[in-house]
Amino acid sequence: MQRISIDPITRLEGHGKIEIFLDDEGNFANSYFQIPELRGFERFCVGRQVEEVPILTNRICGVCPEAHHMAGAKAVDAVYHVDPPRTGKMLRELLYSAFYCTDHTTHFYALAGPDFIMGPTAPVAERNILGVIHKVGLEIGGKVLQMRKYGHTVVEMIGGRKVHPCTSIPGGLTKGITEEQRVEIENMGRWAIEFAQFSLQAFNDIVLGNKEYVDLILGDIYTHHTYYIGTVDENNKVNFYDGKVSVVDPEGKRLGKYAANEYMDWIAEHVEPWTYLKFPYLKKVGWKGFVDGKDSGVYMATPLSRLNAADGMATPLAQAEYEKFYSTLGGKPVHQRLAIHWARLIELLYAAERWVELATDPEITSDNFRTIPTETPTEGVGIVEAPRGTLTHHYWTDERGITTKVNLIVGTTNNYAPIQMSTKKAAQNLIKKGGEVSEGILNMVEMAFRAYDPCFGCATHSLPGQMPLEIIIKDANGETVNILKQNC
Amino acid sequence: MSGNGKPKFAMYWAASCGGCEIAVLNIHEKILDVDANFEVVFWPVAMDAKYKDVEAMEDGSILLTLFNGAIRNDENEHIAKLLRKKSKLLVAFGSCANEGCMPALANLSNIQEIVDTAFSTPSTDNPQNIRPNTKFSVPEGELHIPTLYPVVRTLDQVVPVDYYMPGCPPESHQIAAVIDLVIQVLQGKAELPPAGSVIGVGNSTVCDECTRKRNEKKIKKFERIQHIMIDPELCILEQGVLCSGPATRSGCSALCPKAGSPCIGCYGPAEGAEDYGSRLMTAVASVVDSNDPAEIEKIFEGIPDPAGQFYRFNLAGSLLRFSKPAWKG
Numbered sequence: 001m002q003r004i005s006i007d008p009i010t011r012l013e014g015h016g017k018i019e020i021f022l023d024d025e026g027n028f029a030n031s032y033f034q035i036p037e038l039r040g041f042e043r044f045c046v047g048r049q050v051e052e053v054p055i056l057t058n059r060i061c062g063v064c065p066e067a068h069h070m071a072g073a074k075a076v077d078a079v080y081h082v083d084p085p086r087t088g089k090m091l092r093e094l095l096y097s098a099f100y101c102t103d104h105t106t107h108f109y110a111l112a113g114p115d116f117i118m119g120p121t122a123p124v125a126e127r128n129i130l131g132v133i134h135k136v137g138l139e140i141g142g143k144v145l146q147m148r149k150y151g152h153t154v155v156e157m158i159g160g161r162k163v164h165p166c167t168s169i170p171g172g173l174t175k176g177i178t179e180e181q182r183v184e185i186e187n188m189g190r191w192a193i194e195f196a197q198f199s200l201q202a203f204n205d206i207v208l209g210n211k212e213y214v215d216l217i218l219g220d221i222y223t224h225h226t227y228y229i230g231t232v233d234e235n236n237k238v239n240f241y242d243g244k245v246s247v248v249d250p251e252g253k254r255l256g257k258y259a260a261n262e263y264m265d266w267i268a269e270h271v272e273p274w275t276y277l278k279f280p281y282l283k284k285v286g287w288k289g290f291v292d293g294k295d296s297g298v299y300m301a302t303p304l305s306r307l308n309a310a311d312g313m314a315t316p317l318a319q320a321e322y323e324k325f326y327s328t329l330g331g332k333p334v335h336q337r338l339a340i341h342w343a344r345l346i347e348l349l350y351a352a353e354r355w356v357e358l359a360t361d362p363e364i365t366s367d368n369f370r371t372i373p374t375e376t377p378t379e380g381v382g383i384v385e386a387p388r389g390t391l392t393h394h395y396w397t398d399e400r401g402i403t404t405k406v407n408l409i410v411g412t413t414n415n416y417a418p419i420q421m422s423t424k425k426a427a428q429n430l431i432k433k434g435g436e437v438s439e440g441i442l443n444m445v446e447m448a449f450r451a452y453d454p455c456f457g458c459a460t461h462s463l464p465g466q467m468p469l470e471i472i473i474k475d476a477n478g479e480t481v482n483i484l485k486q487n488c
Numbered sequence: 489m490s491g492n493g494k495p496k497f498a499m500y501w502a503a504s505c506g507g508c509e510i511a512v513l514n515i516h517e518k519i520l521d522v523d524a525n526f527e528v529v530f531w532p533v534a535m536d537a538k539y540k541d542v543e544a545m546e547d548g549s550i551l552l553t554l555f556n557g558a559i560r561n562d563e564n565e566h567i568a569k570l571l572r573k574k575s576k577l578l579v580a581f582g583s584c585a586n587e588g589c590m591p592a593l594a595n596l597s598n599i600q601e602i603v604d605t606a607f608s609t610p611s612t613d614n615p616q617n618i619r620p621n622t623k624f625s626v627p628e629g630e631l632h633i634p635t636l637y638p639v640v641r642t643l644d645q646v647v648p649v650d651y652y653m654p655g656c657p658p659e660s661h662q663i664a665a666v667i668d669l670v671i672q673v674l675q676g677k678a679e680l681p682p683a684g685s686v687i688g689v690g691n692s693t694v695c696d697e698c699t700r701k702r703n704e705k706k707i708k709k710f711e712r713i714q715h716i717m718i719d720p721e722l723c724i725l726e727q728g729v730l731c732s733g734p735a736t737r738s739g740c741s742a743l744c745p746k747a748g749s750p751c752i753g754c755y756g757p758a759e760g761a762e763d764y765g766s767r768l769m770t771a772v773a774s775v776v777d778s779n780d781p782a783e784i785e786k787i788f789e790g791i792p793d794p795a796g797q798f799y800r801f802n803l804a805g806s807l808l809r810f811s812k813p814a815w816k817g
């Protein structure tokens with residue numbers, strides 16, 4: 001038995017690790033994607049004042065604290081049985097839309113884009129954001145930075161801080177926005193729409209115009225037939241902030257929709273002893289292991305999942321792109337994991353359009369952004385769509401509003417089983433004989449999980465966007481027989 | 489990010505959320521200054537180097553390492569020691585490295601409880617009560633994951649630290665200023681602050697930066713923020729909502745109170761405060777408007793979670809550090 005260790009996977013928080021085993025003939029035997037970290041938020045958020053939990057849980061992730069703050073805010077609304085006024089909800093969603101634009105932009109340009117813009121087989125040294133900037137020009141590089149800056153500006157205006165926003169409390173927010181701020185937000189949003197259109201055009205020219213890439217996207221190596229989930233509004237259109245979670249099967253048939261407080265009827269988490277992260281699956285279908293198909297409860301929650309689980313986009317420009325997406329890729333649902341990148345850009349456009357819609361709503365500057373709760377707190381669930389998947393926060397409190405129990409199912413966690421499966425499939429397809437493992441496999445394994453934009457760390461916000469990998473091949477005695485490196 | 493004999497720079501995350509890295513990336517074009525003046529030799533979020541590359545470096549060959557995240561497991565500790573050995577200047581960067589931050593609230597429970605909770609939540613399907621194993625045999629061989637420690641520790645509880653830069657995360661303008669300073673030092677235009685200094689901060693309290701109006705007002709009752717409409721001009725503490733401004737070091741320009749939300753203390757203890765929580769308790773006690781012990785007790789019932797409210801960010805770095813159950817493992 002040979003072992004191939006990919007460790008550490010930097011830009012996945014430096015704390016991820018893949019172990020690949022080969023049998024004595026050098027054929028692929030199995031692989032394990034391990035998460036070596038546990039901080040224990042579900043325990044130490046107990047005993048706290050519940051209104052603080054959306055601030056405490058921000059510290060789960062500095063890449064998408066906005067998502068934790070929003071899921072937490074909705075959970076504390078529910079705990080206090082209070083429905084924030086329309087302006088309060090719109091302000092939260094406005095912050096959230098701006099955050100989405102920043103987050104999706106960074107992932108596309110810094111992490112995923114290099115594979116397409118430079119090409120999957122381009123020299124390693126060029127296949128990163130700096131390479132992208134050289135190829136597309138400084139002007140566009142500047143636009144990417146500008147988009148990130150605008151997104152953070154709105155987050156700070158509404159959320160109080162750029163990282164770890166602090167203004168959402170049970171019943172609404174601690175502050176509203178002025179007309180002056182609104183104008184600024186609207187202008188930045190209009191710029192964001194143009195930026196999103198530009199990004200889709202770039203994807204169209206560079207990726208869809210190239211048959212090799214289209215073949216890569218449609219190829220079997222990155223395809224899995226799983227269930228998909230994503231939040232939709234009452235018209236079954238994609239929504240990031242509110243609605244019901246729609247679940248579709250591998251044929252695209254809707255299994256049902258669940259409200260936040262029904263999540264436990266639908267989702268359960270499987271435990272494996274070799275990792276600190278759990279594997280969520282669809283309870284109604286059951287855990288059958290790391291396998292594809294209708295009988296397996298494995299589901300995915302990503303931009304592609306949201307598109308698959310919805311009937312369309314709620315804004316006109318994004319809807320047109322949505323239609324083009326499915327007509328190009330052969331109808332719904334799309335199972336090819338690399339198509340997540342395209343879906344992400346369609347969501348970027350939707351988020352920018354929604355940003356402007358909200359910023360131009362006459363009620364957005366109203367002072368009625370908060371309702372003071374009057375009921376006794378009990379228990380509540382909050383769900384939002386984090387960029388990397390459905391995020392569920394569930395808090396229980398005593399009658400003083402002190403937490404007695406906390407349950408969290410975090411964005412990327414949803415995709416842990418699919419990521420394990422995708423990395424395994426890539427390795428399985430590419431490693432036939434141990435001695436023949438080539439440098440090319442490294443980027444292919446990389447692409448298998450990069451599509452998910454996994455947030456075991458700040459992968460999306462890296463500067464030079466190439467994942468460094470090192471594969472150490474050891475023989476049965478633990479002696480190193482070969483080391484393959486990329487970007488090390 | 490090439491060599492050319494430039495001084496070497498590293499940044500690393502231990503048990504952390506990644507917000508500190510985002511804050512550094514948010515210095516935008518200043519990042520280019522880092523690139524121009526340093527050879528970035530290790531920074532998992534932004535460039536590509538491995539532990540073994542660090543191991544191969546000469547001791548003391550990295551000029552500046554920004555270390556964020558707390559020490560939660562044996563891997564964190566190992567890398568902290570490695571980077572200490574290789575670095576001339578090691579900066580505890582961000583609240584987690586300085587004081588443990590919120591993840592150190594775990595120090596109120598024992599480690600078994602932390603793990604048991606995570607693997608038996610209501611949505612977890614775990615009939616055999618499986619727990620992650622640091623060593624686990626699969627049919628193909630043995631898998632390893634790091635060992636969790638019973639208590640979360642700060643960086644300086646594990647290795648000596650040269651400078652402290654608090655904040656959760658530190659504000660980007662201050663990160664930029666610190667980087668500027670180091671570049672000036674390199675050019676011989678400035679001198680390093682004395683070892684052990686807290687950098688990238690002000691030297692007063694958040695209250696001093698806060699624009700809200702303060703009177704000598706006293707309070708009869710603590711309020712929870714969801715129950716009152718916060719007056720946008722008046723000191724939040726005077727309105728009865730616990731605000732950590734009086735005990736917290738300045739430097740953020742009082743961001744949270746400006747946004748209508750109390751300071752929660754992310755910049756850590758104000759200058760000279762040995763223990764953050766006791767400093768804050770003293771400040772809070774001084775606004776309580778009563779001399780009657782029974783009434784005082786009643787007023788303090790309005791602070792139902794003193795551990796969380798006074799030691800939210802800094803339990804690991806405080807005089808308390810951990811509870812007895814945590815220490816017992």
Ligand code: SF4
Pocket residue numbers: 059062503504505506507508509556557581582583584585589590655656657
């Ligand atoms: S200090 Fe704050 S921002 Fe930095 S790693 Fe810790 S929790 Fe994240």
Ligand code: SF4
Pocket residue numbers: 694695696698699700702722723724725726731732733734742745750751
């Ligand atoms: S206690 Fe809070 S609100 Fe009052 S002055 Fe200090 S920082 Fe400002």
Ligand code: SF4
Pocket residue numbers: 656694736737740741742743744745750751752753754755756
């Ligand atoms: S006001 Fe307090 S909690 Fe907010 S950023 Fe400043 S120091 Fe941190």
